[in-house]
Amino acid sequence: MAILVDKKTRVLVQGITGREGRARAKLMKGYGTNVVAGVTPGKGGMEVEGVPVFDSVYEAIETVGEIDASAVFVPAPFVKAAALEAIDAGVKLLLLVPDRVPIHDTLEIASHADRKRAKFVGPNTLGVLSPGKAVLGMIGGRPETAKKWFNIGDIGVSSRSGGITSAISYYISRAGFGLSTIVHVGGDVVVGLPHPEIMKLFEKDADTKMVVMFGEIGTTQEERVAEMMKKGELTKPLVAFIGGKAAKEGTRFSHAGAIVEGGRGSYASKVRTLKEAGAYIAESLMEIPKIVAEVRKEHKF
Amino acid sequence: MARLYEYQSKEILRKSGIKIPEGMVVISPEEAKEAAKKIGCPVVLKIQVWAKGRAEIGGVKFAETPEEAKRTASELLGMEVKNFRVEKLLVEKKLDVERELFAGIIIDDYAKKPMLIFSSIGGMGIEEIAKEHPEAIVTHRIDVLEGFPEYKARELLGKLKFKGRTLVKLSGTLSKLYKAFRKSDARVAEINPLAITKEGDLFALDCHITIDDYAVYRHPEFGIEIAREFDRPPTELEKIAYKVEEKDYRGTFYFFQMVKSPIPKEKYIGFHGAGGGGSMMSMDAVLSRGFKTANFTDTSGNPPASKVYRAAKIILSQPGIIGYFASGSGVASQEQFNSARGLVKAFMEEKLDIPAVLRLGGNYEEKAIEILEAFSKFIPAKIEGYGRDDPPEFCAERLANLIKEGKTKVHKVRKIQDYTPPKGEYSFKTLTGKVSIDHRACANCTTQACVPACTYEVLKIRDGKPVLAISEEDAGKGKCTECLACELACFLHGEKAIHIYLPIPGLKEYREKLAREE
Numbered sequence: 001m002a003i004l005v006d007k008k009t010r011v012l013v014q015g016i017t018g019r020e021g022r023a024r025a026k027l028m029k030g031y032g033t034n035v036v037a038g039v040t041p042g043k044g045g046m047e048v049e050g051v052p053v054f055d056s057v058y059e060a061i062e063t064v065g066e067i068d069a070s071a072v073f074v075p076a077p078f079v080k081a082a083a084l085e086a087i088d089a090g091v092k093l094l095l096l097v098p099d100r101v102p103i104h105d106t107l108e109i110a111s112h113a114d115r116k117r118a119k120f121v122g123p124n125t126l127g128v129l130s131p132g133k134a135v136l137g138m139i140g141g142r143p144e145t146a147k148k149w150f151n152i153g154d155i156g157v158s159s160r161s162g163g164i165t166s167a168i169s170y171y172i173s174r175a176g177f178g179l180s181t182i183v184h185v186g187g188d189v190v191v192g193l194p195h196p197e198i199m200k201l202f203e204k205d206a207d208t209k210m211v212v213m214f215g216e217i218g219t220t221q222e223e224r225v226a227e228m229m230k231k232g233e234l235t236k237p238l239v240a241f242i243g244g245k246a247a248k249e250g251t252r253f254s255h256a257g258a259i260v261e262g263g264r265g266s267y268a269s270k271v272r273t274l275k276e277a278g279a280y281i282a283e284s285l286m287e288i289p290k291i292v293a294e295v296r297k298e299h300k301f
Numbered sequence: 302m303a304r305l306y307e308y309q310s311k312e313i314l315r316k317s318g319i320k321i322p323e324g325m326v327v328i329s330p331e332e333a334k335e336a337a338k339k340i341g342c343p344v345v346l347k348i349q350v351w352a353k354g355r356a357e358i359g360g361v362k363f364a365e366t367p368e369e370a371k372r373t374a375s376e377l378l379g380m381e382v383k384n385f386r387v388e389k390l391l392v393e394k395k396l397d398v399e400r401e402l403f404a405g406i407i408i409d410d411y412a413k414k415p416m417l418i419f420s421s422i423g424g425m426g427i428e429e430i431a432k433e434h435p436e437a438i439v440t441h442r443i444d445v446l447e448g449f450p451e452y453k454a455r456e457l458l459g460k461l462k463f464k465g466r467t468l469v470k471l472s473g474t475l476s477k478l479y480k481a482f483r484k485s486d487a488r489v490a491e492i493n494p495l496a497i498t499k500e501g502d503l504f505a506l507d508c509h510i511t512i513d514d515y516a517v518y519r520h521p522e523f524g525i526e527i528a529r530e531f532d533r534p535p536t537e538l539e540k541i542a543y544k545v546e547e548k549d550y551r552g553t554f555y556f557f558q559m560v561k562s563p564i565p566k567e568k569y570i571g572f573h574g575a576g577g578g579g580s581m582m583s584m585d586a587v588l589s590r591g592f593k594t595a596n597f598t599d600t601s602g603n604p605p606a607s608k609v610y611r612a613a614k615i616i617l618s619q620p621g622i623i624g625y626f627a628s629g630s631g632v633a634s635q636e637q638f639n640s641a642r643g644l645v646k647a648f649m650e651e652k653l654d655i656p657a658v659l660r661l662g663g664n665y666e667e668k669a670i671e672i673l674e675a676f677s678k679f680i681p682a683k684i685e686g687y688g689r690d691d692p693p694e695f696c697a698e699r700l701a702n703l704i705k706e707g708k709t710k711v712h713k714v715r716k717i718q719d720y721t722p723p724k725g726e727y728s729f730k731t732l733t734g735k736v737s738i739d740h741r742a743c744a745n746c747t748t749q750a751c752v753p754a755c756t757y758e759v760l761k762i763r764d765g766k767p768v769l770a771i772s773e774e775d776a777g778k779g780k781c782t783e784c785l786a787c788e789l790a791c792f793l794h795g796e797k798a799i800h801i802y803l804p805i806p807g808l809k810e811y812r813e814k815l816a817r818e819e
């Protein structure tokens with residue numbers, strides 16, 4: 001099963017003729033993703049990596065049939081327009097890759113998505129990858145590396161940092177375990193599917209037995225996951241690692257979206273609430289595979 | 302979040318139709334006197350800095366006469382807040398306040414909506430109000446597609462028992478505040494206190510707005526120098542770094558100085574991260590080994606080699622650092638050979654004098670480490686490259702050892718030589734610089750290694766010499782990705798004929814100034 005993306009997901013690439021869109025269309029196809037169409041206004045009729053390009057999302061759907069997910073690679077100032085177009089055309093899952101999308105644009109995208117019951121991952125995301133099935137976005141960089149780094153298995157990964165998504169998943173694979181789906185929720189303060197939403201999906205997913213989460217200082221995503229555990233909405237074992245222990249308050253670390261706002265969202269608050277809720281806390285990235293092994297033993301996975 | 306000064310924030314409010322006290326910005330005691338005369342005493346003088354709690358540090362003073370305003374201004378203008386001198390004051394009419402309220406809008410990340418916070422008690426911090434008078438506060442999440450018309454504000458205020466003229470005025474103000482918040486792409490817009498005067502008028506006495514970094518490009522009117530979270534004005538080096546980022550949309554480059562001038566005794570290192578999460582993890586690793594980081598730098602999002610090169614040059618413009626640490630998540634999706642090439646070029650030019658540990662794990666890491674190894678013999682100091690299987694803790698330990706063993710203990714910043722094109726130059730413009738090839742040297746070349754090195758097929762051989770294989774226009778628009786492969790290949794296998802010139806405006810002057818100050 002996996003979450004968000006699998007072999008059958010019919011994928012559209014918006015901005016497919018640009019530098020990033022082109023490179024990532026190649027990655028996605030090479031990995032096995034079912035990329036059925038691309039859109040770049042004004043470039044309809046072209047082909048990129050064997051994928052037909054259309055002038056609009058509407059036209060793409062008219063021609064190739066239903067689209068399940070759209071990966072958006074247009075420059076940040078145009079993300080809102082691209083996203084609204086896809087939502088309007090009835091696409092139910094969007095992946096907003098670009099960094100530096102204005103937060104008010106994200107708010108508008110969110111309101112539109114709400115009305116049309118569409119979901120979005122990102123902005124500022126590396127993407128979603130279900131090992132052995134499909135990748136949406138740019139995790140892994142190239143098909144060869146993506147295949148080599150990530151084993152198929154039953155551990156879900158949800159992370160607020162792109163690099164760490166890959167790192168955790170690679171180290172888990174290297175330790176001999178495998179992954180159901182790995183998700184970079186996005187580095188921005190407002191993202192379409194924050195950790196708690198991803199946890200809901202993992203909880204329902206038959207392929208996922210346990211979850212590893214990478215959190216960061218700022219926002220209340222991790223605290224909310226802890227609440228879910230207390231309420232019994234997340235029953236699968238959770239290993240959590242929170243970055244930014246050494247970060248001083250008020251310092252913002254680039255697009256990590258890591259802002260310490262008063263007591264809320266601090267390293268201490270996240271670790272404490274997660275511990276209380278029964279999560280296994282890793283002190284360093286390298287400790288994760290070891291804790292995963294212990295948890296699996298304890299739960300007889 | 303880019304902060305605005307109080308006077309700028311108030312200008313936004315004024316334009317949205319919210320009343321603010323009559324006032325003027327001044328930069329000298331004389332001007333303060335004039336302003337006080339014009340506005341009419343009593344006046345209040347407020348320092349314009351990006352800090353909360355100005356009253357507690359003595360940054361808000363009253364004056365009964367223009368003369369007093371002048372005296373007070375000269376005191377205030379000499380103040381230092383967080384190491385920076387106060388340069389501007391806001392002189393405003395002092396109003397007869399009957400009651401103080403609070404109105405603010407922030408973004409609720411979880412609801413994905415702006416959230417209005419209103420309190421019938423104001424003047425103190427909203428956290429305190431929430432603690433001591435929770436009953437005074439109402440909140441409301443606003444759907445951006447619906448907006449916040451006055452009737453919604455009235456519904457909300459009705460809960461706090463506001464009536465009559467005050468109710469009407471207040472709801473108008475809240476609705477206008479929301480519009481200002483949206484229009485200015487704000488992350489936070491706060492009026493505290495929002496005052497009701499003896500005459501029954503509403504005035505924004507103090508106001509604090511921060512703008513979304515990512516939307517600053519839509520607002521040239523705010524004159525924001527660096528669209529980033531700073532609680533102090535940016536340093537000169539930060540401004541230089543920001544210009545690099547501004548001009549090159551490929552990937553991200555972030556540079557932040559943690560200390561003005563690193564003291565070697567305190568073991569400062571130059572830090573070069575990649576990606577938010579990985580950078581923080583890497584920083585933890587060096588900090589926990591007793592080092593301090595002079596700066597925080599992040600190059601990520603698949604930046605070209607030229608950007609990494611510029612980042613390294615800027616990091617190495619900090620005298621007093623004792624090591625260089627580059628490390629990201631370890632399993633990066635970006636093409637790591639770009640980082641390797643950028644670093645190597647910078648280290649060779651700078652004749653690197655302090656040890657460097659470069660953890661370049663991820664996509665193409667083998668190639669990246671190969672590059673580091675091939676060039677390490679041309680770099681005076683020790684450099685070591687590591688990949689995804691080497692944890693940051695291990696790499697930080699390696700750096701500690703290299704620093705212990707190293708000959709040079711403290712980094713000296715070199716002067717930047719002017720670029721003079723060679724006589725036989727063949728050149729073409731790139732997106733942010735220029736590729737210059739000395740065709741005279743090429744005559745002796747047996748390898749012509751530059752052409753195969755350029756995987757983007759920008760170069761070809763014509764009459765035994767490398768020239769553009771594409772149009773000059775295409776090369777300048779980004780077809781030449783500034784990957785630096787041709788220059789480095791020519792350095793190793795050719796006649797050292799290629800120089801890719803990548804200027805960093807202001808850096809030369811900055812370094813000269815450093816030398817003078819020494």
Ligand code: SF4
Nearest residue numbers: 743746751791795796
């Ligand atoms: S490798 Fe260098 S010297 Fe040889 S042809 Fe190319 S640019 Fe000229």
Ligand code: SF4
Nearest residue numbers: 755781782784785787
């Ligand atoms: S000419 Fe080719 S090898 Fe040289 S910098 Fe440009 S793209 Fe790279």
